[in-house]
Structure formats: structure tokens, C-alpha cells
Amino acid sequence: MSGSPMTSLALVCFPEKADLYILERILAGGLSKMMEAGCTVIGGHSIRDDETKFGYAVTGKINPQRVMVNGEARAGDRLLLTKRIGTGVISTAIKKGAAEEKWIDAAVHSMTTLNKAAAEVATRPEFEVHTMTDITGFGLIGHAREIAVASEVSMRVFANQVPPMEGAFECIRAGHIPGGLKANREFAECVVAYDEGIEEDVKMLMFDPQTAGGLLISVRDSDSQRLAGELQSAGVEAAEIGEVIAHSKSLISVANT
Structure with missing residues (x-):
């Protein structure tokens, strides 16, 4: 990570007889985000x-000396998360017509917020950030697992510090569980140890697949609070959710406190 987008090509698949107004809105929405990111289409x-499909092939630039990989987390680092989680279960509720308007608004706001501001702050040379990745389809646990495996460390995540999106727990309790969440849990839960008393809905949320999720940042302990403060000053809802520990039998420990 830590690259900057420069140019892009739009890639569109669209049904021949579908409403072109829908395509117009898709293209306009994508273009607005590309402009916000400073990327020329x-x-x-x-x-x-x-089936409708849409995306971009993006070309960018990166300083070879500042490439942010996901395999350099160090024991003693603190873990920061820059967005709430829950877009997967809320999106599933939307498909079933069961989502409240305020849940939809929160999810849409999160999914349409770029990680640009968070990345720009986190990659400042004044902060010793060792590893950074985005939380997307594999969920929080899945992407934390990737860092732990690549870095040969373990992680302790504090369940009550992981920020849920408004409506996320209600969706889980109502059974609006996406297939991706089930697959994520089936694949990665074998490396997770839970403290006694962790609620089932909290466990489920840890595996929720995110669309345009936030950044998971492994930063030197002494820089953590200052980085969190700078992120918040930049409008990023950053939360410290855990710590990196020495490699142990359980790659991920989910703790009560």
C-alpha cells in the first residue's frame, strides 16, 4: 500500500435492454470518486x-522506499482501525428489504468514503507504521490473519473496542448473514481463540465481509495515540482495537478487555 492513483480505464458490463439511466448513475458515481481520489479517467x-459489472483498471505510482506491505507487523505494535464494520450484514438486510433507513445511510456513507485521508496521515514519515492493509472481503479476522501469518506474529483484538456500524448487530440477530461471512468464518476461525463470554453476534461481526472497508494499521506503540489523534483530526473515525504480540498457538485472540 501507499501508492497514489494517476489514471484509470472504466470497465463496464451492462445488459443491452436495461435502463441506461442506471448506467449513467453508475458512471457518474464512479467518476465522482475518481475525481476525489485525484485519478483521471x-x-x-x-x-x-x-449481469451488470463495473470497475476500473488503475495505474499509479509509488515510492519504492515507502511501499507499505502486510508482513512487517512487530510485537508491541498497536492496531488501529479506520472505519466501523458491518457493511456485509447490512447489505444483506437491504437485499431482503429489512434494513432501517439510518442503517442504510451509515453503510452507504462508509462505503463511499475513500481511504485517501487515512492513508495520507498514516504514511507520514513522523509515524512509524510497520504494516497496513484494507479490510475488505475477508473481514477483520481474515485480513488480520494475513498480517499475522506474513509477519510471524499473533494479535490480540479487544472485542469491545471494535466499532460496529449502526444496525450491524440487529442484522446479525435477525439472521441477515451473507454467504461471505459464513465462508470467512469457516476458513479462518481455526486460528482464533475467544475469551470466555464473547457473545456470538460479536464473533460473527469479526468475519463480516466489508465493501470499501477501512484500514488496519500496525503502528509503533509510542506513536499510536498521536496517530489516532491525527486521523481523527483529518475526519477519520480511527479506533485502537488491539495489539500485536509474539507468535503463539492462536494467531488471533479475541479478548473482552
């Missing part, structure tokens, strides 16, 4: 398809 490709 220089063209694209469109294909007739029965």
Missing part, C-alpha cells in the same frame, strides 16, 4: 452482458 471499455 482516460477511457474505458463496455461490453453487453446479462
Whole structure:
């Protein structure tokens, strides 16, 4: 991580007889985010398809001396998370027509907020950030596991410090569970140890697949509070959710406090 986007090509698949207004809104939304990211859309490709698909092929630049990889977390680091989690279960509730308007608003706001500000602050040379990754389809536990494996460390996540999105627990309790969450849990829970008393809905949320999730940052302990403060000053809802510890039998420990 820590690269900067420069140019992009839009890639569109769209049904031949579908409402072109929908396509117009998709393209406009994507363009607005590309402009916000400082990335120029220089063209694209469109294909007739029965299913709508949309994305970008992006070209950017990065300082070879400042590449942020996911395999350099160190025991003693603190873990910061820059967005709440819960977009997966809320999106599933939306598909079932069961989501409250305020939950939808919170999820949409999160998914349409770039990680640009968070990344710019976290990569300042004044902070000793060792590792950083984004939380997306594998959920918080899945991406934390990737860092732990690559860095040969373990992590302790404090359950009551992981910020849920408004409505996330209500969706879980109502059974609005995406298939990706179930797959994530089936794959990664074998490396997780829970403190006694961790509620089932909290466990579920840890595996929720995120769309445009936040950054998980492993930062030197002495820089953690200052980095969190600078992130918050930049409008980023940063929370310290855990710590990196020496490698142990359980890669991820979910603790009560």
C-alpha cells in the first residue's frame, strides 16, 4: 500500500435492454470518486452482458522506499482501525428489504468514503507504521490473519473496542448473514481463540465481509495515540482495537478487555 492513483480505464458490463439511466448513475458515481481520489479517467471499455459489472483498471505510482506491505507487523505494535464494520450484514438486510433507513445511510456513507485521508496521515514519515492493509472481503479476522501469518506474529483484538456500524448487530440477530461471512468464518476461525463470554453476534461481526472497508494499521506503540489523534483530526473515525504480540498457538485472540 501507499501508492497514489494517476489514471484509470472504466470497465463496464451492462445488459443491452436495461435502463441506461442506471448506467449513467453508475458512471457518474464512479467518476465522482475518481475525481476525489485525484485519478483521471482516460477511457474505458463496455461490453453487453446479462449481469451488470463495473470497475476500473488503475495505474499509479509509488515510492519504492515507502511501499507499505502486510508482513512487517512487530510485537508491541498497536492496531488501529479506520472505519466501523458491518457493511456485509447490512447489505444483506437491504437485499431482503429489512434494513432501517439510518442503517442504510451509515453503510452507504462508509462505503463511499475513500481511504485517501487515512492513508495520507498514516504514511507520514513522523509515524512509524510497520504494516497496513484494507479490510475488505475477508473481514477483520481474515485480513488480520494475513498480517499475522506474513509477519510471524499473533494479535490480540479487544472485542469491545471494535466499532460496529449502526444496525450491524440487529442484522446479525435477525439472521441477515451473507454467504461471505459464513465462508470467512469457516476458513479462518481455526486460528482464533475467544475469551470466555464473547457473545456470538460479536464473533460473527469479526468475519463480516466489508465493501470499501477501512484500514488496519500496525503502528509503533509510542506513536499510536498521536496517530489516532491525527486521523481523527483529518475526519477519520480511527479506533485502537488491539495489539500485536509474539507468535503463539492462536494467531488471533479475541479478548473482552
